[in-house]
Amino acid sequence: MSDYHYDNSEVDSLVKEYLPPVKGLQTTVIRAMDEAVENGGKRIRPIFMYEACRMFAEACGEEKDQWISDIAPFMAAIEMIHTFSLIHDDLPCMDNDTLRRGRPTTWYTYGEAMGVLAGDGLMLEAMTAAGKCAADSSNPARAAEAVRILGEKSGPRGMLGGQSVDVEMTGKPLTEEQLDFIYRLKTGALIEASLMIGAIIGGATQKEAEIMEKIGSCVGIAFQIRDDILDETSTAEELGKPVHSDEKNLKTTYVSLFGLEKAEAEVQKLSAEADALLEELPGDKSTLRGLIGMLVDRKN
Amino acid sequence: MSDYHYDNSEVDSLVKEYLPPVKGLQTTVIRAMDEAVENGGKRIRPIFMYEACRMFAEACGEEKDQWISDIAPFMAAIEMIHTFSLIHDDLPCMDNDTLRRGRPTTWYTYGEAMGVLAGDGLMLEAMTAAGKCAADSSNPARAAEAVRILGEKSGPRGMLGGQSVDVEMTGKPLTEEQLDFIYRLKTGALIEASLMIGAIIGGATQKEAEIMEKIGSCVGIAFQIRDDILDETSTAEELGKPVHSDEKNLKTTYVSLFGLEKAEAEVQKLSAEADALLEELPGDKSTLRGLIGMLVDRKN
Numbered sequence: 001m002s003d004y005h006y007d008n009s010e011v012d013s014l015v016k017e018y019l020p021p022v023k024g025l026q027t028t029v030i031r032a033m034d035e036a037v038e039n040g041g042k043r044i045r046p047i048f049m050y051e052a053c054r055m056f057a058e059a060c061g062e063e064k065d066q067w068i069s070d071i072a073p074f075m076a077a078i079e080m081i082h083t084f085s086l087i088h089d090d091l092p093c094m095d096n097d098t099l100r101r102g103r104p105t106t107w108y109t110y111g112e113a114m115g116v117l118a119g120d121g122l123m124l125e126a127m128t129a130a131g132k133c134a135a136d137s138s139n140p141a142r143a144a145e146a147v148r149i150l151g152e153k154s155g156p157r158g159m160l161g162g163q164s165v166d167v168e169m170t171g172k173p174l175t176e177e178q179l180d181f182i183y184r185l186k187t188g189a190l191i192e193a194s195l196m197i198g199a200i201i202g203g204a205t206q207k208e209a210e211i212m213e214k215i216g217s218c219v220g221i222a223f224q225i226r227d228d229i230l231d232e233t234s235t236a237e238e239l240g241k242p243v244h245s246d247e248k249n250l251k252t253t254y255v256s257l258f259g260l261e262k263a264e265a266e267v268q269k270l271s272a273e274a275d276a277l278l279e280e281l282p283g284d285k286s287t288l289r290g291l292i293g294m295l296v297d298r299k300n
Numbered sequence: 301m302s303d304y305h306y307d308n309s310e311v312d313s314l315v316k317e318y319l320p321p322v323k324g325l326q327t328t329v330i331r332a333m334d335e336a337v338e339n340g341g342k343r344i345r346p347i348f349m350y351e352a353c354r355m356f357a358e359a360c361g362e363e364k365d366q367w368i369s370d371i372a373p374f375m376a377a378i379e380m381i382h383t384f385s386l387i388h389d390d391l392p393c394m395d396n397d398t399l400r401r402g403r404p405t406t407w408y409t410y411g412e413a414m415g416v417l418a419g420d421g422l423m424l425e426a427m428t429a430a431g432k433c434a435a436d437s438s439n440p441a442r443a444a445e446a447v448r449i450l451g452e453k454s455g456p457r458g459m460l461g462g463q464s465v466d467v468e469m470t471g472k473p474l475t476e477e478q479l480d481f482i483y484r485l486k487t488g489a490l491i492e493a494s495l496m497i498g499a500i501i502g503g504a505t506q507k508e509a510e511i512m513e514k515i516g517s518c519v520g521i522a523f524q525i526r527d528d529i530l531d532e533t534s535t536a537e538e539l540g541k542p543v544h545s546d547e548k549n550l551k552t553t554y555v556s557l558f559g560l561e562k563a564e565a566e567v568q569k570l571s572a573e574a575d576a577l578l579e580e581l582p583g584d585k586s587t588l589r590g591l592i593g594m595l596v597d598r599k600n
Contacts, residue, residue: 025481026461028468033456088420093412112393113467116416117460120388120423124455127427131447140440147431147447155424156333160417161326167413168328181325 011043011079018076018129032110032118033125036083039103044295045082045194046075048219051288052198052212059283060203066138071201073133074146077126078194081154084126085163087119094167126150146197153193162186174252180221183254188220195219208281215274215292222270222296228253229263230300239300271296311343311379318376318429332410332418333425336383339403344595345382345494346375348519351588352498352512359583360503366438371501373433374446377426378494381454384426385463387419394467426450446497453493462486474552480521483554488520495519508581515574515592522570522596528553529563530600539600571596 015037022030050071057067090097090105091112098108107115130150134143152158162185169178195212204212230239231246232255246253255263274292278285315337322330350371357367390397390405391412398408407415430450434443452458462485469478495512504512530539531546532555546553555563574592578585 020455020457024461025478026456026464026485029461029464030456084420088416091413091416093416113391114464116388116391116393117464117467120384120419121456121460121464123420123423124451124460126451127430128448128451128455128457130427131430131444131449131451134434134444135441135448137444140444141435144431144434144437144440144444144447147444148428148435149431151424151426151428151431155320155428156326156330156421157320157428160421160424161324161329164326164329164414164417164421167417178325185326 008040008043011046011075012038012040014046014072015076015079018073018080018132019125028110029114029117029121032106032114033121035109036087036106036118036122037079039101040079040083041101043079045078045190048191048216048288048291049075049078049194049198051291052195053202054198055281055283055285055288056199056202056204056208062203067202070133070137070139070143071198073129074143074150074197074201077129077133077150078190078197080122080126080129081150081159082190084119084122085154085159087115087122089163091115123154142200142203146200149193149196149200153189153196158185158189158193162189171250173250174257176257179252179254179257183221183224184217187224188217191220191223192216211277211280215277218270218274218277219292219295222267222274225254225263225267225270226296226298228255229260229267230298231255232260234299267296308340308343311346311375312338312340314346314372315376315379318373318380318432319425328410329414329417329421332406332414333421335409336387336406336418336422337380339401340379340383341401343379344523345378345490348491348516348588348591349375349378349494349498351591352495353502354498355581355583355585355588356499356502356504356508362503367502370433370437370439370443371498373429374443374450374497374501377429377433377450378490378497380422380426380429381450381459382490384419384422385454385459387415387422389463391415423454442500442503446500449493449496449500453489453496458485458489458493462489471550473550474557476557479552479554479557483521483524484517487524488517491520491523492516511577511580515577518570518574518577519592519595522567522574525554525563525567525570526596526598528555529560529567530598531555532560534599567596 019034020030022034053067053071086100087106089095090100091107097105099105106118110118130147134140134147137143154160162182165178166182166186192213195216196209199209199212228246231243234243236243246256254266271292275289278289319334320330322334353367353371386400387406389395390400391407397405399405406418410418430447434440434447437443454460462482465478466482466486492513495516496509499509499512528546531543534543536543546556554566571592575589578589
């Protein structure tokens with residue numbers, strides 16, 4: 001995504017700015033947090049957040065230095081929360097994964113206790129970064145609302161609520177309602193948060209932030225269905241990870257419930273819905289529209 | 301502590317106000333969070349926070365309805381964070397405890413994965429409550445600073461940093477430096493946060509908040525040394541839990557390093573230091589002084 005304002009390595013440095021220095025008696029847990037952040041993926045959430053913020057800030061005539069410094073800690077915070085969720089997902093009591101993106105998972109390197117603590121640490125540093133931002137912000141009320149959204153969309157009403165149903169239903173077939181709930185919360189909620197927080201810091205109204213929330217929901221679900229499709233249709237070479245894993249694990253997916261054709265149609269429908277919602281908003285929508293397109297039509 | 305403004309059961313209801321209703325597909329994780337909060341202890345942290353806030357708010361002439369509604373979500377948040385830390389401490393990969401205050405621990409009732417998630421959920425709901433408070437507050441900048449303190453004092457620079465060293469050193473003898481670090485961070489940091497947040501929401505200056513931080517540090521360490529002393533000198537009947545557990549577990553404590561006499565002297569020294577610091581502050585210090593005395597001289 002290097003044609004956008006932030007690429008992966010820039011997000012990497014940004015997050016590290018908000019983490020404690022790797023020193024002190026508690027070096028191990030900080031190093032574990034640090035390495036987990038380094039082993040990052042597409043950095044979708046902070047990049048979406050940035051672009052959402054830019055779109056509104058430019059349309060509202062916000063001062064550039066100000067909105068850039070106001071949004072940065074939230075970009076770091078949402079990536080920390082995403083990383084915390086991956087660290088805990090990999091734990092022996094959850095997915096019991098020893099590798100992530102070709103590298104040993106946190107618990108596999110540092111032990112299970114340190115895996116739990118490194119995840120906890122990233123979550124708490126996310127709160128610290130967000131709080132610091134709010135306190136230093138030119139508009140602390142806006143930033144405080146962003147803190148609330150970050151907590152709510154990450155917690156049991158959001159991502160964690162989806163994860164808890166996923167954990168409870170492991171090995172059991174899912175109903176359509178359960179699958180939809182998991183996709184909407186586990187994947188969708190943090191993308192909703194990214195777009196909403198970007199919008200609010202950029203000066204969006206409450207109503208505009210709600211439209212961004214709906215866009216985030218469409219994008220999150222489409223993203224997850226695309227994942228299901230790629231697992232079925234891609235090769236291990238293209239995808240960079242094993243394919244047909246859902247079928248092997250007897251996992252209920254959108255594809256297993258409705259078939260490939262309907263899955264593809266649903267992605268297109270959700271993508272069109274996101275586009276239409278975007279049209280209701282002010283400012284230059286081209287970058288965000290491009291990002292959404294890349295994400296839902298991706299090949300890996 | 302029923303002679304203070306909040307007693308245990310009131311804190312219980314207060315925390316529950318900020319938790320999601322026990323319903324929805326994610327009922328299990330919310331119920332686990334709820335029950336962990338119900339199985340509460342002395343509620344020291346929210347009560348300290350309330351009294352610190354009252355002391356400054358009265359001295360600064362803050363409007364009563366306002367400061368009470370501003371401090372409430374932070375009282376809930378700090379108790380949620382304390383409870384999250386207990387849930388994760390009890391996990392099989394940490395202390396592997398099956399009972400807490402005579403009731404089955406969260407992971408023992410709901411399984412290890414749900415234990416991790418219930419802890420995570422409480423931490424994220426703490427952020428939600430704090431953010432919501434800050435957004436609705438009459439003084440969002442003050443509340444945002446409180447969010448930052450809550451994150452920092454809970455995370456790797458605070459409580460979690462202490463816990464990570466404790467975990468790494470399990471089964472090994474501690475040096476004085478390590479023991480001091482663990483007491484200061486694992487126990488002290490959240491008490492510092494309670495007093496600082498109370499002070500800031502109550503209208504304290506930066507310098508006054510720093511004095512409250514020092515008081516919190518003294519009280520936290522004295523509280524922990526008192527724990528060590530009681531484990532050595534009390535009976536199981538008085539204490540309500542097994543005694544001599546530190547000796548049995550070959551745990552380094554202040555008592556094992558320095559002996560009972562020096563431990564008792566250190567508690568009195570820290571307590572006197574807290575009292576002297578309190579004298580530098582405005583307002584009616586009697587309630588806070590009484591609370592500190594109760595805590596460090598307690599019999600169980």
